[in-house]
Amino acid sequence: MILSRTQLLTAAERFGTPLYVYHAAELDAALARVQTAFGDARIFYAMKANPNLTLLARMRAVGVGFECVSAGELARAEYVGAGGDGVLVNGPAKSPEEYAAGARLGATFIVDRAEEVRLLPPASRALVRVNPALNVSTHDHLATGAKSSKFGVTPEQAPAVLAALRAAGHDARGLHVHIGSAIRDASDFSAAFARLADLRVETGNLEVLDVGGGWGIDADLPGIAREAWAAAGAFGARLWVEPGRYLVARAGTLLTKVVGTKRTGRSFLLTDAGMTELLRPMLYGAEHPVTALWDGEQQEAWDVAGPACESGDLLARDVTLPAPVPGALLAIGEAGAYGASMSSTYLTRSRPAEVLWTGTDWQLIRRRETPEEVWAAELSVSEPVLGA
Ligand SMILES: Cc1ncc(COP(=O)(O)O)c(C=O)c1O
Missing domain, CATH: 3.20.20.10 (Alanine racemase)
Known part of the structure; x- marks a missing residue:
């Protein structure tokens, strides 16, 4: 039970990236499998x-x-x-x-x-x-x-x-x-x-x-x-x-946009999501399936790296993908568990939005935070002296 490329592209266009998308039918199917087995x-x-x-x-x-x-x-x-x-x-x-x-x-x-x-x-x-x-x-x-x-x-x-x-x-x-x-x-x-x-x-x-x-x-x-x-x-x-x-886990996918590429010791595909959106690869070497939502003949191995100023900020290593197109989308699969829940505001990054495919439409189930929301609790303590 997977979402089509068109469905994913539509969600990214409507809600922006990085974005967590969930498939209600797969959530139901996973629960049914547990109920059947247990x-x-x-x-x-x-x-x-x-x-x-x-x-x-x-x-x-x-x-x-x-x-x-x-x-x-x-x-x-x-x-x-x-x-x-x-x-x-x-x-x-x-x-x-x-x-x-x-x-x-x-x-x-x-x-x-x-x-x-x-x-x-x-x-x-x-x-x-x-x-x-x-x-x-x-x-x-x-x-x-x-x-x-x-x-x-x-x-x-x-x-x-x-x-x-x-x-x-x-x-x-x-x-x-x-x-x-x-x-x-x-x-x-x-x-x-x-x-x-x-x-x-x-x-x-x-x-x-x-x-x-x-x-x-x-x-x-x-x-x-x-x-x-x-x-x-x-x-x-x-x-x-x-x-x-x-x-x-299976019901969730993280959508991230290709920002660009860099070839140094390795070939890096840079994305707008990283450890602040999906910590599992960095935290315990978790491997997630990575799918390019664009076409291309030429296949090459890339390390998918996020925007954080941390060397460990990698979503995947050695993923074979068609020649990257800036602005195109990558789907990081099996990301419904310990993905959004471990996302952080490190670097004052806003935690991503989350949307649910109900079978007929996308339902926004968490909107993207604003920077003001990230620092709101600091303002409630005492008004910072601005421009002092
Ligand atoms: C006590 C306890 N129960 C259940 C779980 C859920 O584990 P999982 O998500 O691997 O099913 C955890 C996860 O840390 C746990 O600590």
Whole structure:
């Protein structure tokens, strides 16, 4: 389900570049694939992948809950009407504001360390996050279940934390695991789930097993689901999942304009988007498909580089493209997750606009920021002395 070249060119002409475009039908298709694979598991969308309110509202309308990791994300969940058992509060260092917001919403807390037993609001619903201490097949920065990761408690500690939560009057419902992001190999998940299932002897039956997200966009979902249900079955538990990337990555494309070219040690194709719009290549060497929206015979390998004054500001390396045409467009694919959500105002660059193809027209779902909006919070503190 891809958008045509004409559709993309029209969007860029109407809304300018850099521009994030999303395809509603692909968002729906990704959710349907998850629902088909996981049956009646409860789905909590990890909104860090893309917290756009329109996307959240669409998911909320079909009963998807949200995994939130900040007061801001909790406010987004509340804004789209989520609450109660439709919200999870996660994170290794939750703030007092986050505990308070979670309590107000009646959310379930994912307990990440033993000290949280006394930090939780009274009579909280809670799951205990377990770090299975596994090395998984993904970039180091994307691994969250390795022994060296900061997340969760050890499997040995988990039963005691569950007991302490209950003793303190909390509703400790079960266990949680999330081993990282963009993981393709189903055996990584089965190893993590098996590590949890081993705890059944000490914990007894549990109400909920939350196996997180982290599925690569071409991962074997039915295979992962089978393993997850087997682990939940060992506890007699309901299954919860927290996909982020899987639900939104394929539906999103970053459109960027060719600014020009330069040949030094390498051949650079310079674009109007870079690390401030799409950080993933720089942050963890992520590779995104790059498509030229122009024609040409002569093919050559280019490094696609953004406008920031940073050597690492590259969107892709060694991409074979027809001879570049300044002003023409490149489509950076699979950019719906951790694209717009990680975009920044570094260099006082305005974060890009976002548009959704609804099937009949483009819907503007976030307008481009103005420079004044980027610096607005500085003016509210004290009026700067201009021209002094
Ligand atoms: C606890 C937790 N759940 C779910 C996710 C979503 O991961 P992904 O987007 O890879 O599915 C993350 C991502 O960091 C996470 O930390």
